[in-house]
Amino acid sequence: MNPDYTKYTLVELYDVKDNIDKECYPKRYDLLLNEIRKRENEKKILRMNLNLGNLLIKKIKLTLKFF
Numbered sequence: 001m002n003p004d005y006t007k008y009t010l011v012e013l014y015d016v017k018d019n020i021d022k023e024c025y026p027k028r029y030d031l032l033l034n035e036i037r038k039r040e041n042e043k044k045i046l047r048m049n050l051n052l053g054n055l056l057i058k059k060i061k062l063t064l065k066f067f
Contacts, residue, residue, distance in 0.1 A: 002028055005035040013039065 005013060013036050022029045 002031055005032055008035070010036070010039050010043075 003016075005016075008016070013032060016032055017036065020029055020032065
């Protein structure tokens with residue numbers, strides 16, 4: 001039975017990555033790497049959305065200055 005890496009924090013996932021025996025548990029290692037990639041992509045998307053939100057706020061503020 002494989003661990004449910006979806007319940008781990010990103011810090012915990014990195015810790016497992018540093019300590020897992022890749023040769024004994026290749027399937028677990030692949031699942032782990034997939035979950036880490038998924039989380040890192042989610043962080044990138046959140047950062048991009050935050051940046052977009054900040055740009056929109058600046059645009060709104062500039063627009064309001066003209067009124």
